[in-house]
Amino acid sequence: MNATLAAFLYLIAAVAFIVGLKRLQSPVTAQRGNQLAALGMLIAIVVTLLVTEILSPWVVIAGLVVGAAVGGFLARTVEMTAMPQLVAAFNGFGGGASALVAAAEFLKSDALPLRTDITIVLSTVIGAVTFSGSFVAFGKLQGLVSGQPVGYPGQRFGDPLLAAIIVGLSVWVVTGGSPLVFWLLVLAALILGVVRVLPIGGADMPVVISFLNAFSGMAASMAGFVIDSNALIISGALVGASGLILTNIMVKAMNRSLTNVLFGAFGAAAMEGGPGAIGDKPVRSATADDVAVTLAYAGSVIVVPGYGLAVAQAQHNLKELANLLEERGVDVRYAIHPVAGRMPGHMNVLLAEADVEYDKLYDLDQIQNDFPRTDVALVVGANDVVNPAARDDETSPIYGMPILDVDKTTTCVVIKRSLSPGFAGIDNPLFYLDNTLMFFADAKRAMSDLVAAVKEA
Amino acid sequence: MADLVIPITVFVLAAYVGFEVITKVPPQLHTPLMSGSNAISGVTIIGALVVAGRGDSTVAAVLGFLAVTFATINVVGGFLVTDRMLQMFHHKKDKP
Numbered sequence: 298m299n300a301t302l303a304a305f306l307y308l309i310a311a312v313a314f315i316v317g318l319k320r321l322q323s324p325v326t327a328q329r330g331n332q333l334a335a336l337g338m339l340i341a342i343v344v345t346l347l348v349t350e351i352l353s354p355w356v357v358i359a360g361l362v363v364g365a366a367v368g369g370f371l372a373r374t375v376e377m378t379a380m381p382q383l384v385a386a387f388n389g390f391g392g393g394a395s396a397l398v399a400a401a402e403f404l405k406s407d408a409l410p411l412r413t414d415i416t417i418v419l420s421t422v423i424g425a426v427t428f429s430g431s432f433v434a435f436g437k438l439q440g441l442v443s444g445q446p447v448g449y450p451g452q453r454f455g456d457p458l459l460a461a462i463i464v465g466l467s468v469w470v471v472t473g474g475s476p477l478v479f480w481l482l483v484l485a486a487l488i489l490g491v492v493r494v495l496p497i498g499g500a501d502m503p504v505v506i507s508f509l510n511a512f513s514g515m516a517a518s519m520a521g522f523v524i525d526s527n528a529l530i531i532s533g534a535l536v537g538a539s540g541l542i543l544t545n546i547m548v549k550a551m552n553r554s555l556t557n558v559l560f561g562a563f564g565a566a567a568m569e570g571g572p573g574a575i576g577d578k579p580v581r582s583a584t585a586d587d588v589a590v591t592l593a594y595a596g597s598v599i600v601v602p603g604y605g606l607a608v609a610q611a612q613h614n615l616k617e618l619a620n621l622l623e624e625r626g627v628d629v630r631y632a633i634h635p636v637a638g639r640m641p642g643h644m645n646v647l648l649a650e651a652d653v654e655y656d657k658l659y660d661l662d663q664i665q666n667d668f669p670r671t672d673v674a675l676v677v678g679a680n681d682v683v684n685p686a687a688r689d690d691e692t693s694p695i696y697g698m699p700i701l702d703v704d705k706t707t708t709c710v711v712i713k714r715s716l717s718p719g720f721a722g723i724d725n726p727l728f729y730l731d732n733t734l735m736f737f738a739d740a741k742r743a744m745s746d747l748v749a750a751v752k753e754a
Numbered sequence: 755m756a757d758l759v760i761p762i763t764v765f766v767l768a769a770y771v772g773f774e775v776i777t778k779v780p781p782q783l784h785t786p787l788m789s790g791s792n793a794i795s796g797v798t799i800i801g802a803l804v805v806a807g808r809g810d811s812t813v814a815a816v817l818g819f820l821a822v823t824f825a826t827i828n829v830v831g832g833f834l835v836t837d838r839m840l841q842m843f844h845h846k847k848d849k850p
Contacts, residue, residue, distance in 0.1 A: 314794050315771060321787050322778045328840035331790050335833040338797060342829075345800040353809025353818075360806055360819045364826020371827070372834035383835060384789050391795045391828040397821035398801035401814050412758050510788055510795075517798040522761050524801045530761055531768040536795040538772030543784060635781060642784030649842040660781050 298347045306344045307528035313337025314532050318539070324655050341528055377650045378607040381639040382438035385431045385506055388513045392427025395420050395516035396483070402523050403470075403479055413523060414471045420519035421479075422463060422486045427512040429490030434505050437494075438639055444499030449492065459489050493559065500681065502639045504547045504558045511540025543641045550635035550661075552687075552697040580716070583734040585743070588710050589750030591734065592618075595672035595708075597628040599664065601701055602644050603637050605678015605713065605740050614744030615677060616651035621751045630657050632664045632674075632701050634682035661699060674703035676711045678740045683711075684725045695723055709733045712743045786839045793832025799825035 314337050320330025351357055368387075375383045399420035402413070409417070436442035449455065466474070466482040474482075497505050518533025520526075548555050583591075592598060600619065606612060619629045631653065637644045645658055668674065676683055683703045686693035703709045704727055711733060727733055736743055779787050802825045806818025 310797075311768075314797075315775060318772075318779075318787075318791065318794075319775045321783055321790065322775075322780070324780075324783060324840075324843040327783055327786060327843060328837065331786070331833060331836045331840055334790060334794055335837075338794070338799075338829055338833070341797060341800050342803070345803045349804050349807050351807035353807060353815060356806045356809065356815050356819050357803060357822060360802070360822025361826050364823040364828075365830045367823075368827040368829070368831030369834060372831040372838065375835060377839070380785060380789070380835075380839075383831075384785075384792060387789070387792050387796075387828050387832050390824040391792060391798060394796070394802055394821045394825035394828065395798045397817050397824065398798060398805050401805040401808075401817040401821065404814060404817070405808070405810065507788070510792060513792065513795045517795045518765060520798050520801050522758075522765075524804060525761070526800060527761070527764050529797055529801060530765050532794050532797040534765050534768035535772040535776075536791045538769050539776045539787060539791040542773065542776050543788060546781075546784075633781070640785055641788060642781060642786070645782040646785045646839050646842070649839070652842075655782055655843055658782050 298344070300348065303344050303348045304527070306340055307526070310337040310341040310344075311528050311531040313340070314535060318535060376610070377612075377647050378610055379439070380646060381502060381506060381643060382435045384640060385435040385438060385509065388506070388509045389428050389431030389435065391513040392424045392431060392509070392516045394424070395513070395520040396424025396428060396486075398520045399424065399523050400479070400483065404476060411471065416519055416522035418467045418470050418482070420516055420523055421483060422467065423512055423519060424516035425483050425486035426490040426493075427509055427516055429487040430494040430505075430512075431490075431509050433491050433494040434502060434509065437499060438502060442495070446498045447495040452492065452496065456489075456492060459485060459492070463489060497558065499639070500636075501551075501558050503636050503641055503643075504544060504551070504555070506640050507540055507543035507547050508555070508559070509540075511537050511544060514538075514540055547636055547641060550699060552695070552699065578729045580728050580735045581731075581733060583710070583736050585736070585738075585746035585750045586753075588734060588736050589747055589754045591673055591708055591710060592622055592627070592675065592747070593625055593751050593754040595622075595627055597671045598622060598630070598673045598675055599668065599671050599703075599706070600629065600631045601637075601674060601676045601679050601683060601703055602631065602633070602648065603677065603679025603682060604639060605680075607638055607643065607647055607678070609678065609740035609742075611677065611741035611744045612647045612651040614741055614748065616648070616653055618744055618748050618751065619653070621748060625751075630659060630664065630667075632659050632661070634661055634679070634701055637679060637682055661701060665702060668702040668705040671706045672708065674701075674706040674709045676703055676709065676713075677743075678712065680713070680725055681723065683727055684723065686723065686726055690726075693723065703727065704730055704732070707732065710736060712736045712738060712740055714739055783843070786836050786843075789832055789839065790836040793829055793836060796825050796828030796832060799829055
């Protein structure tokens with residue numbers, strides 16, 4: 298195959314990616330869009346195998362077989378609740394691959410043009426940071442590493458120093474550093490990824506995953522500059538744009554800046570704000586029967602799911618409860634806060650898995666004005682996204698974050714294991730309101746108890 | 755450096771197209787968007803194949819093998835899991 302034909306086929310692959318992404322604009326066309334993008338990828342891979350002179354076929358075949366087996370296995374067996382950590386891991390693999398490609402290019406010859414050296418360094422550093430950062434995020438989401446912020450003494454000075462070392466080593470590599478210097482650079486970038494993600498708390502993971510997604514795209518794009526491939530540059534840029542857009546949406550939904558999340562003062566601020574007198578104030582605690590009656594005789598219910606729903610794997614039980622209520626003529630809808638769960642859109646996927654029709658899922662903007670006209674808000678495993686302090690209390694660390702106005706419904710039912718504050722460590726005045734019923738239970742247990750109780754009601 | 759102009763042009767235009775297309779993806783599809791775009795970033799596999807096929811030294815072979823493996827996990831896993839998710843959205847009854 299000649300090079301011009303190959304270039305055209307790569308262009309077709311890139312167009313398939315763009316059209317594929319465009320079809321993700323509607324749930325109706327989304328699956329076809331993804332398949333189109335996969336077809337584009339297949340074209341790119343086949344063309345590459347045909348135009349490249351493969352001297353060591355077994356290395357290539359072994360990599361493809363092992364990678365396909367591992368990737369296929371993970372994709373088929375993962376629980377929908379574990380999607381954030383899976384995407385984090387895939388991000389890491391992608392970033393790692395880009396760094397490895399750049400590394401192999403660097404080691405190939407020692408007389409590379411300056412522009413190649415620069416792009417190799419960029420691809421390596423971004424790829425390596427993505428790799429190590431993503432696997433730390435994976436560890437946090439999987440519960441292998443503490444979900445709490447973890448730092449090291451002197452981090453305020455250590456991190457800038459590390460960044461300076463990376464810049465220094467990069468310049469050295471570009472101006473003719475040895476492979477040893479190059480490997481030191483890789484090591485420093487890997488360490489940077491670890492120490493930058495460790496201090497970020499579990500609740501900020503949606504931002505981190507989106508940002509690492511953008512990084513994996515940037516790494517791929519830089520690798521495209523290294524090997525002179527437009528297909529890689531285009532695809533990497535698309536993914537970089539996607540990751541940045543999602544990062545921006547997540548950050549806005551928390552009323553924070555990216556710098557604030559990544560270099561977080563949040564944990565500290567929350568501690569200073571202090572949870573106050575948790576447990577001293579009276580709450581209205583309800584039994585499954587109380588809640589069942591409230592729900593069964595309501596005209597309209599808005600369900601507000603949060604990470605607790607995912608942890609308890611209660612989405613199917615929730616759907617069963619919703620079915621019972623709908624049979625009784627109750628209007629049931631779902632309000633999804635942008636940062637509910639551990640990645641953008643996490644709750645939508647869980648509810649889709651439980652067969653909830655997607656036209657019953659509403660964004661914050663779409664449903665916010667309906668709360669005052671709604672009989673019951675059912676909050677399942679969500680906390681900070683329904684905290685009225687974010688709206689009313691200027692001294693609250695989360696003041697200004699958009700919340701779902703569940704306190705404006707006639708009755709707000711909160712299902713929660715205890716009164717303990719959420720990840721942010723902030724007390725929630727919602728729990729102590731007169732129109733709030735607290736139902737203390739694990740989300741799954743609560744749902745199955747409610748199903749039984751509604752059948753009786 | 756002059757030969758960087760064209761790749762940078764391609765990059766900037768592609769990023770612009772990306773912003774235009776992806777801004778319109780609804781929040782309910784953000785997880786599949788992320789896993790799907792993530793699979794697309796695995797296109798670095800074409801670089802990995804070139805590197806792995808060159809067979810110039812043991813170190814290069816190891817790097818190449820790892821690069822192909824990582825990129826393939828990213829590509830195969832990413833597209834399959836996105837398909838699995840979208841399947842769930844897919845068979846819902848649409849708005850009347």
